[in-house]
Amino acid sequence: MKVRMKFEKGDEVKYISHLDMMRTFERSLRRAKLPIAFTKGFNPRPKLTFSQALPVGVTSSSEFVDVEFNEKVEIDDVICRLNKYLPRGFLVKYADFCNNDFPLHMLNCAKYIAKIAINKNSQIDIEKVISNILARKQIIIEKQSKSRKRLIDIAPLIYDIYIKEFKDEICLLCLELSIGQDGNVTPEMLISILNENLERNVSILLINREEMYLREGEKITYPL
Numbered sequence: 001m002k003v004r005m006k007f008e009k010g011d012e013v014k015y016i017s018h019l020d021m022m023r024t025f026e027r028s029l030r031r032a033k034l035p036i037a038f039t040k041g042f043n044p045r046p047k048l049t050f051s052q053a054l055p056v057g058v059t060s061s062s063e064f065v066d067v068e069f070n071e072k073v074e075i076d077d078v079i080c081r082l083n084k085y086l087p088r089g090f091l092v093k094y095a096d097f098c099n100n101d102f103p104l105h106m107l108n109c110a111k112y113i114a115k116i117a118i119n120k121n122s123q124i125d126i127e128k129v130i131s132n133i134l135a136r137k138q139i140i141i142e143k144q145s146k147s148r149k150r151l152i153d154i155a156p157l158i159y160d161i162y163i164k165e166f167k168d169e170i171c172l173l174c175l176e177l178s179i180g181q182d183g184n185v186t187p188e189m190l191i192s193i194l195n196e197n198l199e200r201n202v203s204i205l206l207i208n209r210e211e212m213y214l215r216e217g218e219k220i221t222y223p224l
Contacts, residue, residue, distance in 0.1 A: 001069045003078060004098040005157050006224050009060045011206075012089030016054035024087060025050075025065060032081040037068040051104045051223070052179045053188050058112075060209035062105055097224060102214070108180045108222060109159060109215035112187045114173040115205040122200055123166050129197045130161050133190070141189060146192055157185040159215070171202070179212065 009021070016024070026046050029036050038044040047068035054060050067078075068093035079092050086092070118126065133139070139155040165172040177185045187207050193200045214221040 001072060002066055002077065002098050002100075003069065003073065003095050004064060004066050004104075004224055005079075005082075005092050005095040007052060007065065007090060008064050009063055009090045010089040010091070011059055011218070013060045014057055017056055018050070022048065022050060024090070028082060028087075028090075029067065031085040033123040034078060034081060035069050035071045035073065040066060049104055050065075051107055052110075052184075054117060054209060055207075057186065058187070058207045058209060062209060062211045064107075064212065066098065066104060079116075085100070094224060096174040098224075102221070102223060104223060105180065106214050107212045108182055109213055110177055110179045110209055110218075111211045112177065112207055112209050113164065114175060114187050114191060114207045116171050116173060116191065117169055117203040117205055118171050118198075119200045120169045122198065123163070123171070125198055126171065126194065127163065127204075129194055130163070132197070133158065133193060134161060139193070141193075152183070154183070154185045154189065157183045161187075161190065207220045 009016075013021070025048060029046060029048075038049045039047060043100045049066040051064040054063065075095050075097070079095050083092050088094070090213065136155055138153050139158075140151050140153055142149055143152050159176040159178070161173065161175050163171060172193075173187075175187050175190055188204070190203060191204060212223065214223075
């Protein structure tokens with residue numbers, strides 16, 4: 001029996017790595033005494049599958065984990081017991097039974113809100129830079145992996161960028177970006193490009209991942 005959970009990762013835990021988050025959920029599930037299923041073999045592990053890793057320092061309203069159980073469970077009971085033992089900053093908001101028709105690795109798009117500080121007279125400038133970014137056929141950046149640096153074109157990985165709100169010297173920027181197997185681009189990469197093209201640099205105040213979904217052209221499918 002598999003249950004898919006949607007949870008948030010708040011400000012208190014935004015610097016916890018993806019690996020440490022996985023361990024946190026394993027530990028909390030054990031402490032909650034939920035009947036989780038384990039892998040076979042010499043070193044059995046709980047059967048958990050997480051959605052694509054969130055960059056360290058970014059909060060999220062929309063993370064997902066699939067948990068397999070070895071006996072029947074009640075959704076409300078799972079949510080209540082797990083939330084009791086998860087550290088402050090993690091909160092399971094919704095859950096439901098799922099099958100293997102839509103595995104989490106199929107998620108290929110995420111929507112972020114970036115709160116940035118910028119000079120109040122720079123709205124027109126930032127709008128021009130955003131239009132220029134979206135119009136470019138190619139945007140080459142240098143990306144550092146564990147073993148080497150490589151050049152990648154992130155232009156096909158940018159679906160949309162727009163200003164959601166501009167008030168005083170605070171700008172809320174909405175970014176719809178590719179994640180997962182076909183390529184990954186982070187909000188920080190885009191804000192770095194903004195800074196390269198603006199006379200006055202912007203400062204990141206916070207970044208939150210609002211949603212994750214499967215995007216196929218104009219069709220959007222949510223995991224829950």
